[in-house]
Amino acid sequence: MKIGIIGAGISGLSTALALARRGHEVHVFQREHAVGGLIATFDFGGIPIEHFYHFLCTADRGYFNLCKELGIGDRLRFKKASTGFYYEGRLFNMNSPLDLLRFSPIPFTQRIRFGLFALEARARTEWVQLDELTAKPWLIDRIGKQTYDVVWHPLLALKFGAFHDRISAAWMWHRIHRVAKCKGRMGYLEGGTALLLDTLLRGLKDAGVTIHPGQPVTGILADENRVQGLRFEGAADFACDRVVSTVPLSVLARLLPPHWEAYAKDLRRVDYIGVSCLIFKLRKRVSPHFWLNVHDHRVPFNGIIEYTNLNPLDGACHLAYVPYYTALDSPFYTMEETELTLKSWEALKLLAPQLGDADLIDHHLARTPFAQAICPTGFLNIVPDMNAPIGGLHVLDSTLLYPEDRTQSGHILKGEACANAIHGGAPDSGSG
């Protein structure tokens, strides 16, 4: 079969490999000249690093399988990664039950409830009924109002900004479940996603996949039943048997022909949140923690991911990511880079007084409007099917992972499932 894939992020590239290894002719069309999408890297003064932070959990089977297949499985590293909590001027460790018992910002009885709740979330597997509940009241009911305000509010706000009180309890449960199952062990690929992408591109070339960088798809060609190909500006149409879309659902909706408007409308029901993600390159550490949750009325962000506390790189500098997940009309999303950097740097110095201006080597800002799908209650009903109602069109989007958070590993597994569905000849709504 001849297959066109829209997007060369981890979904598009890993699906392309899986399809090519099953003997299909695969072409991947990518809007930008660079590949990688959200895992793309840049040269940060000699260090190839991702625009957006990435870590691995011990359950990331899809990622491990791909690394093994590409011959870089021996470059995976796992270790205990420290978590901390900065609460109104005080730094707390959050790595053990004892740390939790010592966490004085919440009442003692609620610390016990919190610990029991985390154990229960780790053991729990049933989640469908949680899809109908909102995370906020569910958490307050289980662990108490003060624990919610101090601990979970900043965590939800870190991920969903102003949309935090719409999120379903199912999404929240899975997030706690995934991290609790890691038991504090987190991982990274030595060489980062730069190594993954380089090796993947070599594998794709060997498997005969053609990548078309800098060639955005402007339309999907389809009649009343099935896809016929892809359209571009200033280039000939591409005729194919199947199309795999890996772009956000609202982008896919824009690519559909007018007679598929009803389906496009369904896809537009999913909203996304953007992120402005700063990286600070420093001479000194911010803290000993890889993940530091922040709840302080003087600080404009909710967390710091100090990547070099997980992956020390060459030890010459420290890298700290400061993300702001917001709606696209938020002042944080529209703010000039220099203003956002200065605001964040002043706050970093406040919570890490050992830092002075001479310790700031460099900084970088990356933004994306599609950082995360917003998963409100009832989300299960609006998650699209991988096999679209248009015959021959297959949809890969992070929403298909629900209630799981979006992860590279989850995308790789979905890509594999999609390749199997296409290769097995099933199901293709246009042929039925």
Ligand SMILES: Cc1cc2nc3c(=O)[nH]c(=O)nc-3n(C[C@H](O)[C@H](O)[C@H](O)COP(=O)(O)OP(=O)(O)OC[C@H]3O[C@@H](n4cnc5c(N)ncnc54)[C@H](O)[C@@H]3O)c2cc1C
């Ligand atoms: C801040 C942040 C932190 C994260 N942290 C983690 C983490 O710790 N661990 C983890 O596993 N995951 C993490 N993720 C999630 C992970 O990065 C994503 O789930 C994954 O990279 C998504 O891959 P994708 O290929 O599905 O989408 P994308 O990477 O978005 O790729 C889609 C591609 O399609 C291209 N495109 C768009 N429109 C068109 C068009 N019209 N024509 C052609 N191409 C088009 C885009 O340019 C893009 O390259 C994080 C994400 C963010 C934003």
